[in-house]
Every structure is written in structure tokens, then in C-alpha cells.
Amino acid sequence: MTDFSVKIKGFIFNLDGVIVDTAKYHYKAWLKLADEMGVEFPPEQHEQLRSLSRMESLEKILEWGGLYMTEAEKLHWADVKNNWYQGLIANMTPDEVFPGVLSFLDEVRQYGGKTALSSASRNARTVLESTQIDTCFDVVLDGAAARKPKPHPDCFLMAASALGLAPAECIVFDDAVLGVQAARDGGFHIVGVGKPDDLPDAELVIPGFDGLSLSEVMEMMRLIPLSMVAS
Numbered sequence: 001m002t003d004f005s006v007k008i009k010g011f012i013f014n015l016d017g018v019i020v021d022t023a024k025y026h027y028k029a030w031l032k033l034a035d036e037m038g039v040e041f042p043p044e045q046h047e048q049l050r051s052l053s054r055m056e057s058l059e060k061i062l063e064w065g066g067l068y069m070t071e072a073e074k075l076h077w078a079d080v081k082n083n084w085y086q087g088l089i090a091n092m093t094p095d096e097v098f099p100g101v102l103s104f105l106d107e108v109r110q111y112g113g114k115t116a117l118s119s120a121s122r123n124a125r126t127v128l129e130s131t132q133i134d135t136c137f138d139v140v141l142d143g144a145a146a147r148k149p150k151p152h153p154d155c156f157l158m159a160a161s162a163l164g165l166a167p168a169e170c171i172v173f174d175d176a177v178l179g180v181q182a183a184r185d186g187g188f189h190i191v192g193v194g195k196p197d198d199l200p201d202a203e204l205v206i207p208g209f210d211g212l213s214l215s216e217v218m219e220m221m222r223l224i225p226l227s228m229v230a231s
Contacts, residue, residue: 007169008113008169008170008171008189008218008223009112009113009114009163009165009169009170010113010114010115010116010159010160010163010165010169010170010171011108011113011114011115011116011170011171011173012115012116012117012118012156012159012160012163012170012171012172012173012188013115013116013117013118013137013172013173014117014118014119014172014173014174014175014176014179015117015119015121015124015127015128016050016119016121016175017050017175017176017193017194018098018173018174018175018193019097019098019101019117019133020092020096020097020098020127020131021096021098022089022092022121022127023046023050025085025088025089025092026046026049026085027043027046028084028085028088029081029082029084029085029088030046030049030057030061030081031046032081032084033058033061033077033080033081033084034061034065037061037062037065037067038065039061039062039064039065039067040064040065041061041064045060045064048060050176050178052149053120053143053149054078054081054082054122055074055078056149058074058077058078058081059074062074082122082123085123086123086126089123089126089127089130090126090130091130092127092130092131093130093131094131094132094133096131097131097133098208098209098210099208099209099210100208100209100210100211100212101133101209102133102136103209104209104212104213104214105133105136107213107214107215108214111214113214114138114139114163114164114165115136115137115138115139116137116138116139116140116141116159116160116162116163117137117139117140117141117159118141118155118156118158118159119141119142119143120142120143120149120150120155121142121143122142122143122144123142123143124140124142124143125140125142128140138163139159139162139163141155141158141159141162145158150176150178150179150181150182151178151179151181151182151185152182152185153167153182153183153185153186153187153188154182155182156170156172156182156183156186156188157186160186160188166187167186167187167188168187168188168189170188170189171188171189171190171191171217171221171223172188172189172190172191173191173193174190174191174192174193175192175193175194175199177198177199177201180192180199180201180202181201184201189203189221189223190202190203190204191203191204191205191206191217191221192204192205192206193205193206193207193208194207195207203221204217204220204221
């Protein structure tokens with residue numbers, strides 16, 4: 001049954017894996033660091049770093065390699081990795097935005113919805129500028145914003161607050177289990193981006209935005225039809 005109790009006015013997007021694929025650049029940078037340390041780092045291990053901070057990711061790699069570092073050494077190598085990563089994403093182009101994303105964001109605008117990007121990455125703004133989509137969001141929260149890490153819902157609660165909306169008025173789009181959990185715990189509607197088997201707790205799972213309309217998302221989630229929402 002359609003839920004007519006709350007009007008959806010906000011749309012909050014994670015960056016990596018939802019808007020663009022920066023995971024491949026993270027992997028290249030982490031792989032280079034792992035090689036420097038003599039640690040094997042296959043792609044399947046990189047998948048385990050999703051939603052983790054830079055320092056948490058480094059600590060996992062050290063754990064896998066059975067290595068110990070002082071805090072000062074960790075900070076040094078985390079900065080080295082980030083410098084390599086920044087060099088890679090600085091050369092990103094607009095055609096690296098996932099298919100269908102721009103048209104979906106445009107439909108949200110036409111509908112009168114507010115948009116926010118919430119990413120744990122401190123380099124999120126660089127990615128947005130490189131791909132020329134920095135003007136597509138009303139609010140951008142990157143890793144510089146003080147907040148608790150996922151699965152705590154801080155990242156999404158801050159975005160909703162910046163939009164001037166309640167969590168129940170927003171749909172979150174995230175591709176990771178921790179992101180889905182954070183959105184659910186925060187009282188948001190949640191659309192998982194990926195495979196249904198990987199994101200079983202999402203209200204709806206989509207493979208991506210290519211060929212997908214906002215009205216279809218609203219209907220599949222049994223939320224208020226677009227025609228009934230005042231901007």
C-alpha cells in the first residue's frame with residue numbers, strides 16, 4: 001500500500017559506487033602501497049575496505065601483512081597513499097559518471113527535490129569537480145565533516161539537517177552494507193545500489209541509474225506519487 005503520510009523531498013547520495021567508480025583508483029593506490037610494504041593485496045581484500053576510513057583501511061592492510069607501525073608511521077603512509085590517489089582522481093573526466101546518474105539528478109531537480117552528497121572521502125569535492133558534477137548537489141558533505149563512521153547514521157543525519165529535512169522525508173542511495181544499515185538506523189528510506197543478495201536490508205535495490213526514472217523508484221518503494229508532492 002502506498003505511504004501517503006510523508007512527502008519525499010530529499011535525495012542523499014553516497015559517492016563511490018553510486019555516482020562514480022573511484023574504487024578502482026583507491027585500489028591502485030592501496031596496491032602500490034601494499035607492494036611497497038611487501039604485502040599481497042588481491043581485489044577481494046580491497047572489497048573489505050569499503051566504507052572504512054583511510055586509517056582503518058591501512059590498519060587492515062597491516063593486519064593482513066602481519067606488520068606493525070607506530071602512529072607516526074601510519075600517518076605518513078596514509079598521506080603517501082592519499083597523494084597517489086589524488087593524482088589519479090585529478091585526471092577523472094565527466095564520462096566516468098555512471099550511466100543514468102545525470103538524467104536522474106535532473107529529474108530530481110525538475111520534481112523539486114533537494115539533493116545532497118554524503119561521502120566519507122576527504123577527496124569527494126575533487127572528484128565532483130573533475131567530473132564536472134559539483135553543481136548537481138545542494139549540499140556536499142565530505143570526510144572533513146566531523147561525524148561518527150558508518151554504520152552510525154551521522155553522515156546521513158547531517159545531510160538531512162543541512163537540507164532542512166527530517167530523515168523520513170529523504171531517500172538515501174548507498175552501495176554498501178554499512179551504508180544501508182546507517183540509513184535504516186537513522187530513519188531514512190534506503191535504496192541499495194548493487195545486487196539484491198549483497199544488500200538484503202535495503203527497501204529497494206537497483207543495479208544502477210541507467211534507464212531508471214525517479215517516478216519508477218517512488219512507485220517501487222510505494223511512496224507518494226510525484227504529482228502529490230509540493231515543491
